[in-house]
Amino acid sequence: xxxxxxxxxxxxxxxxxxxxxxxxxxxxxxxxxxxxxxxxxxxxxxxxxxxxxxxxxxxxxxxxxxxxxxxxxxxxxxxxxxxxxxxxxxxxxxxxxxxxxxxxxxxxxxxxxxxxxxxxxxxxxxxxxxxxxxxxxxxxxxxxxxxxxxxxxxxxxxxxxxxxxxxxxxxxxxxxxxxxxxxxxxxxxxxxxxxxxxxxxxxxxxxxxxxxxxxxxxxxxxxxxxxxxxxxxxxxxxxxxxxxxxxxxxxxxxxxxxxxxxxxxxxxxxxxxxxxxxxxxxxxxxxxxxxxxxxxxxxxxxxxxxxxxxxxxxxxxxxxxxxxxxxxxxxxxxxxxxxxxxxxxxxxxxxxxxxxxxxxxxxxxxxxxxxxxxxxxxxxxxxxxxxxxxxxxxxxxxxxxxxxxxxxxxxxxxxxxxxxxxxxxxxxxxxxxxxxxxxxxxxxxxxxxxxxxxxxxxxxxxxxxxxxxxxxxxxxxxxxxxxx
Ligand SMILES: Cc1ncc(COP(=O)(O)O)c(C=O)c1O
Numbered sequence: 001x002x003x004x005x006x007x008x009x010x011x012x013x014x015x016x017x018x019x020x021x022x023x024x025x026x027x028x029x030x031x032x033x034x035x036x037x038x039x040x041x042x043x044x045x046x047x048x049x050x051x052x053x054x055x056x057x058x059x060x061x062x063x064x065x066x067x068x069x070x071x072x073x074x075x076x077x078x079x080x081x082x083x084x085x086x087x088x089x090x091x092x093x094x095x096x097x098x099x100x101x102x103x104x105x106x107x108x109x110x111x112x113x114x115x116x117x118x119x120x121x122x123x124x125x126x127x128x129x130x131x132x133x134x135x136x137x138x139x140x141x142x143x144x145x146x147x148x149x150x151x152x153x154x155x156x157x158x159x160x161x162x163x164x165x166x167x168x169x170x171x172x173x174x175x176x177x178x179x180x181x182x183x184x185x186x187x188x189x190x191x192x193x194x195x196x197x198x199x200x201x202x203x204x205x206x207x208x209x210x211x212x213x214x215x216x217x218x219x220x221x222x223x224x225x226x227x228x229x230x231x232x233x234x235x236x237x238x239x240x241x242x243x244x245x246x247x248x249x250x251x252x253x254x255x256x257x258x259x260x261x262x263x264x265x266x267x268x269x270x271x272x273x274x275x276x277x278x279x280x281x282x283x284x285x286x287x288x289x290x291x292x293x294x295x296x297x298x299x300x301x302x303x304x305x306x307x308x309x310x311x312x313x314x315x316x317x318x319x320x321x322x323x324x325x326x327x328x329x330x331x332x333x334x335x336x337x338x339x340x341x342x343x344x345x346x347x348x349x350x351x352x353x354x355x356x357x358x359x360x361x362x363x364x365x366x367x368x369x370x371x372x373x374x375x376x377x378x379x380x381x382x383x384x385x386x387x388x389x390x391x392x393x394x395x396x397x398x399x400x401x402x403x404x405x406x407x408x409x410x411x412x413x414x415x416x417x418x419x420x421x422x423x424x425x426x427x428x429x430x431x432x433x434x435x436x437x438x439x440x441x442x443x444x445x446x447x448x449x450x451x452x453x454x455x456x457x458x459x460x461x462x463x464x465x466x467x468x469x470x471x472x473x474x475x476x477x478x479x480x481x482x483x484x
Pocket of ligand 1: 078079080138139140141173175217246248249270273285286287
């Protein structure tokens with residue numbers, strides 16, 4: 001059962017944190033006169049008076065309350081919480097990488113540049129594109145980079161003022177409309193058809209010469225691969241627009257379909273979704289952008305080139321400029337490089353095969369108990385609906401809270417938008433879950449569905465075994481109280 005957790009400061013006992021058993025320092029004192037402006041001279045720090053062992057136990061205990069991919073199934077749809085292989089960590093922590101300084105002369109960092117260059121080439125190969133920038137520090141940052149490239153492309157052809165709109169399917173990832181707005185475009189929503197694909201008639205109607213392009217999430221956030229993708233990219237190109245690919249879900253398509261061959265002009269990837277780099281509390285991420293040759297001059301600066309036997313940074317001719325300090329999230333680049341090298345071509349293909357197989361297996365276990373709107377095979381994730389349970393006054397939120405009592409992290413809920421799937425439960429098991437863990441997860445959701453009929457109150461009032469019950473979720477995220 002949950003126990004009340006004290007703050008470290010509340011554990012203070014005067015004299016508990018004594019250090020007087022340490023020998024006197026024999027380092028001569030230095031005058032601090034010239035640092036007076038840096039010295040705190042008011043509001044002295046209130047530090048807890050605790051022993052080292054108290055502090056360690058306190059933080060270890062707090063850490064044990066966390067749930068992570070290393071503890072169990074973490075089925076957050078759209079977030080791809082996949083296992084982070086330890087070999088990635090070993091390589092990213094090699095002193096030759098961690099001791100580098102980004103201002104070092106290029107001839108002293110040739111190994112690091114080689115890793116960046118080769119990763120650029122691997123990502124170009126995987127996506128079927130011509131050139132890559134590793135700079136963007138998140139998927140959404142990659143989106144903004146790609147859309148700014150599209151904008152500059154149209155401007156360079158004298159069409160910037162004319163093309164002010166971006167088409168975004170209603171099954172796109174939520175960051176896509178935000179990106180279009182940040183790049184100062186007017187966002188136009190494209191409705192899905194009854195199968196969850198882009199409505200082609202609407203696309204033909206809306207795709208005019210005032211449109212700069214389309215942002216397509218593929219597979220979509222419904223976990224569906226749009227079989228009309230070639231037609232979609234053709235319709236957009238015929239009107240002079242460009243096709244942006246949200247390729248964050250590449251986990252489902254590696255070695256199977258290349259964005260370049262499907263007609264996309266530019267695409268971003270999420271190294272933390274597909275290439276197993278860690279999601280550390282929303283970061284540090286990496287969202288490289290890959291593009292066709294006609295967009296390469298607009299890539300952010302710098303990118304790595306190979307000349308003879310050396311590697312160097314170059315500035316693309318018509319670059320959109322710098323999109324961040326230095327050169328992206330280098331430690332993530334090393335991890336993704338390690339992942340790709342460890343798997344090889346066949347291995348990456350089988351990653352996608354297992355991601356899709358696991359999702360379809362889980363879907364087949366759950367679709368009798370939870371409503372499935374689009375009755376199709378899914379890709380790496382699928383979206384169920386809790387509408388039947390809602391009719392019995394138990395919401396999707398109640399169901400996933402109850403899932404925590406069964407020891408599982410909840411899936412993503414209420415996304416995509418309710419107009420597409422009400423009471424949505426978006427589940428992504430990833431390729432690294434075994435059949436046993438998929439069975440156990442399905443068993444829990446099926447048991448909860450049974451409880452909805454037999455003991456709905458236990459679901460409505462869940463969770464019952466976690467440290468924190470039901471916080472006010474919107475205040476907790478918008479106005480977190482992190483003070484003591
Ligand atoms: C399809 C898709 N696009 C974009 C993003 C945004 O990526 P990030 O959270 O790194 O900004 C995500 C994140 O999960 C995603 O799933």
